[in-house]
Amino acid sequence: MNRQAVSPSPPPDHGARLLIVDDDTDLLRLLEMRLGANGYRVVACARAETALAHLAAERFDLVLSDVRLPDRDGLALFGDIHAQFPTLPVILLTAHGTIPDAVEATSRGVAGYLTKPFDSQVLLERIRDALHHAPAPAGRGRGATDGSGIVSRSSRMHALLDEARLVAASDASVLIRGDSGTGKELLARAIHDASPRAEAPFVAINCGAIPEPLLESELFGHVRGAFTGATGHHPGLFQTAHAGTLFLDEIGDMPLSLQVKLLRVLQERTVRPVGAIRAEPIDVRIISATHRDLDALLASGEFRDDLYYRINVVTLTLPTLAERREDIPLLAEHFLAALARKYRKKVRGFAPDALTALATAAWPGNVRQLQNVVEQTCALATTPLIPRTLVERALRVRPLEALSYAEAKQRFERNYLIQILKLTAGNVSDAARLAERNRTEFYRLLQRHGLDPGLFRTETPDPEPERQRRP
The missing domain is CATH 1.10.8.60 (Helicase, Ruva Protein; domain 3)
Incomplete structure (x- = not known):
């Protein structure tokens, strides 16, 4: 599938703004010269608080930070950056690196980890790689908002787009499920743009927004004199989309009488305009979408099962x-x-x-x-x-x-606990250490707010029972 149609383009290296944080003034000067010579725009500072102030006032593409800083641990600084700027890549440098440190840093989402002294070419490669995989910041060519591309960095969306790329190459009918506003038409258009039919029309219609008598005419067309007001021949959307893709949005709202006619068109690959005697051959790929529960509609008899199996060769479900x-x-x-x-x-x-x-x-x-x-x-x-x-x-x-002090404190405390559990992937020992609380007190805080650390874990939990690990 054409990746331009379904994912953001990687940002260019040259001209990227880098923030470097290190209390070694000689190293800072050296990094400024080397990175500047490679086309990067560099801002350097020696303290974590200064770095956060720069980030609040300016836009950066990447942060390069020492782990040992005079006012804060580098991992704690990364936590602050990640909480405020989740898409901003961070590379950590240290003269005290160990394998467990590297594993811990990368598991939390750090884009790279280098031990001093490091080779400048290796550093440049890490920076290029981090910029290549990071989402482009605002204003740097991430694609228009008119439906030409899908913007995402989530693993769930990328798995869905991988499926979409596979189905785009075929001519199979696709059913896109998802709540209203999740981007069903955007995904349908991306599938069309990446398919062999891309040069032909992509035609969309909302089946729930048009009254039944008009919907039949819109889909299948009509001839002159077919009904009062039909003063000429009107091609339907099936004819308009010939050789291309017809997107039937909210197909779950289509009346049963029209479902029968649509099924006949899909079976026979011909369409007969309203009032016409002869049917016309069509070559159209069907992509349908709905926010409704079609299984429930099938059970209640509001949707035909034979049509369901025709349109549901491949199902793609968009997350909220x-x-x-x-x-x-x-x-x-x-x-x-x-x-x-x-x-x-x-x-x-x-x-x-x-x-x-x-x-x-x-x-x-x-x-x-x-x-x-x-x-x-x-x-x-x-x-x-x-x-x-x-x-x-x-x-x-x-x-x-407008919140009371108690309400504001409660909200802040809960949001803080959620962020720190996300940062540590549900590791209570690490979370308690970063919060500067002992594990017993930290567990009480979690219980007070009804938070289960297991929900934040991304790896297989330790086989040791939870009750044995708690103090």
């Missing part, structure tokens, strides 16, 4: 936005880049706490709702970085200032 939260900052900045151009606004991105608000919102309207929120904040923005207050206004959530 809440199920791919790692994509939220990436999508938000992707939309913002296009909208800033549309509104001619000098907006560079979102403030860190605004990104946090986006990443933790419920998103019942999925990607469509996210795009709406980003558009509203962009239209109202008066500063280079969009503040949290505008995001909360667009989300229609209760602002932090």
Whole structure:
């Protein structure tokens, strides 16, 4: 499948902005010269707090940090960066590296890990590799928001896109399932664009948005005099999509009477316009989509099982936005880049706490709702970085200032525990160490907030029973 149609292009190396954090002034100078000579724009600093201040004010493509810093451990700095900028790659440098340290760092999402002294060519390769696999920041060519590409870094979406690439090469009918706003038409268009039919038309229709009498005419066409007002021949969407793809959105809302006619068209590969005597041959690939439970509709008799098996040769299920939260900052900045151009606004991105608000919102309207929120904040923005207050206004959530002290403390504590469990992949010992609490106290905090560390684990749990590991 054409990867341009389904995934973001890797960002170019040259011109990328790098933030280097190291208290060794000689090494800082050397790295600035070497990286600058290779086309990178470099900002250097000696302390973690200074680095975080730079990140709050400017946009960077990668962070290169020493593990031993005067004011903070490098892994703790990575935790702060990852919490605020989940898509920003971080490479760690250390003179005290060990294999367990490297394993721990990479398991938490660090893009690279090098032990001093290191070969400059190896460092350049690590930087190029990290930039190649990282999502492009806003304004660096991630594709338009008009449906020409799917923007994602989540493993679940990439697995789905791998399936889409396979099915695109065939002519099999595809059923796309997913909640409203998850991007079903975008996926259907990407499949068409990567298929042998890409040069022919892609035609979409929402089966639930058109009244039944008009829907039949829209799908199959009509001849002159077929009904009152039919003053000429009108080709249907099947004829319009000839040699291409017809996307039947919300097919679960199609009336039973039309389901019978659609089945006949799919079986015979011919279509007879309303009022016509003869049928016309068609060559169309069908991609259908629905947010409804078709199995329940089959059981209730509202959807024909013979049509179901015709359209459901391959099923692709889109996750909700809440199920791919790692994509939220990436999508938000992707939309913002296009909208800033549309509104001619000098907006560079979102403030860190605004990104946090986006990443933790419920998103019942999925990607469509996210795009709406980003558009509203962009239209109202008066500063280079969009503040949290505008995001909360667009989300229609209760602002932090309206919370009582106890409510604010409770919310902060729970969000902090969730972030630290994500950072440590559910490892309670590591989480307690980073939180500077003993394990017993940390477990009490988790129980108070109803958090199960097992939900955050990404690896097979230790065979030792949990009760034996707790103090």
